[in-house]
Amino acid sequence: MPLIEVTELTKRYGNRVAVDGVSFTVERGEIFGILGTNGAGKTTAVECLQGLRTADAGTISVLGLDPARDRDELRRRVGVQLQESRLPEKLRVREALELFASFYPHPADVDSLLRRLSLEAHERAYFGRLSGGLKQRVSIALALIGEPEVAILDELTTGLDPHARRDTWKLVEGVRDGGVTVLLVTHFMDEAERLCDRVAVFDAGRVVATGTPAELLGTTGKSTLDDAFVTLTGRD
Numbered sequence: 001m002p003l004i005e006v007t008e009l010t011k012r013y014g015n016r017v018a019v020d021g022v023s024f025t026v027e028r029g030e031i032f033g034i035l036g037t038n039g040a041g042k043t044t045a046v047e048c049l050q051g052l053r054t055a056d057a058g059t060i061s062v063l064g065l066d067p068a069r070d071r072d073e074l075r076r077r078v079g080v081q082l083q084e085s086r087l088p089e090k091l092r093v094r095e096a097l098e099l100f101a102s103f104y105p106h107p108a109d110v111d112s113l114l115r116r117l118s119l120e121a122h123e124r125a126y127f128g129r130l131s132g133g134l135k136q137r138v139s140i141a142l143a144l145i146g147e148p149e150v151a152i153l154d155e156l157t158t159g160l161d162p163h164a165r166r167d168t169w170k171l172v173e174g175v176r177d178g179g180v181t182v183l184l185v186t187h188f189m190d191e192a193e194r195l196c197d198r199v200a201v202f203d204a205g206r207v208v209a210t211g212t213p214a215e216l217l218g219t220t221g222k223s224t225l226d227d228a229f230v231t232l233t234g235r236d
């Protein structure tokens, strides 16, 4: 049974259809990419998966649960990357982890998480003083603090330099290799090509393709996912 199963999901804002009959499945242990142009409906779909928005039609199963009904249980079992601006500047790295650990019944060990994300040297640093790459590492640590089965990472490497991006990619592979299923929302095709086991391409509220990056190159006859994406979203 897939870990996430979305069938014919539709979500409207007033008259505007943001997600229009979308279906996809995510298997346990994979990095699954949700790709799409701006306004394609990625965030809306992921918010429905978390139970933050109620679908107008269709069904969603996450870990066998219905997000609309079982939101509290899902919150304990699904880790979500915080937008960095949501953390107070004067919170120290260790304090942030300890604070978030207190929200969960069986949190990860703060020391081992600091080690795993190579944050030990920065544990006493104020969050507001960290570089973009380190802030991103803290936000990934916070997504993992509850020992989730699924981690949702949104626009993971926006604003990072090429070194910090590659470090972050390695880290996400490590998260997947540690047994956590990763849902990665991105519009960086190089990131998706490098990291994702499978992807769904969103365009104007619909899923226009799903498959491994190699499959999408095969069906479009292109040599990069960037070119394949442009073809699939109809603006070649």
Ligand SMILES: Nc1ncnc2c1ncn2[C@@H]1O[C@H](COP(=O)(O)OP(=O)(O)OP(=O)(O)O)[C@@H](O)[C@H]1O
Residues within 6 Å of the ligand: 013, 016, 017, 018, 036, 037, 038, 039, 040, 041, 042, 043, 044, 045, 187
């Ligand atoms: N709260 C809202 N009220 C009304 N319309 C909304 C709302 N949130 C999103 N939309 C609209 O729904 C559509 C899908 O938006 P959504 O944010 O899900 O797309 P996205 O793929 O995540 O885009 P981006 O990459 O720009 O974040 C867009 O047309 C957007 O303007």
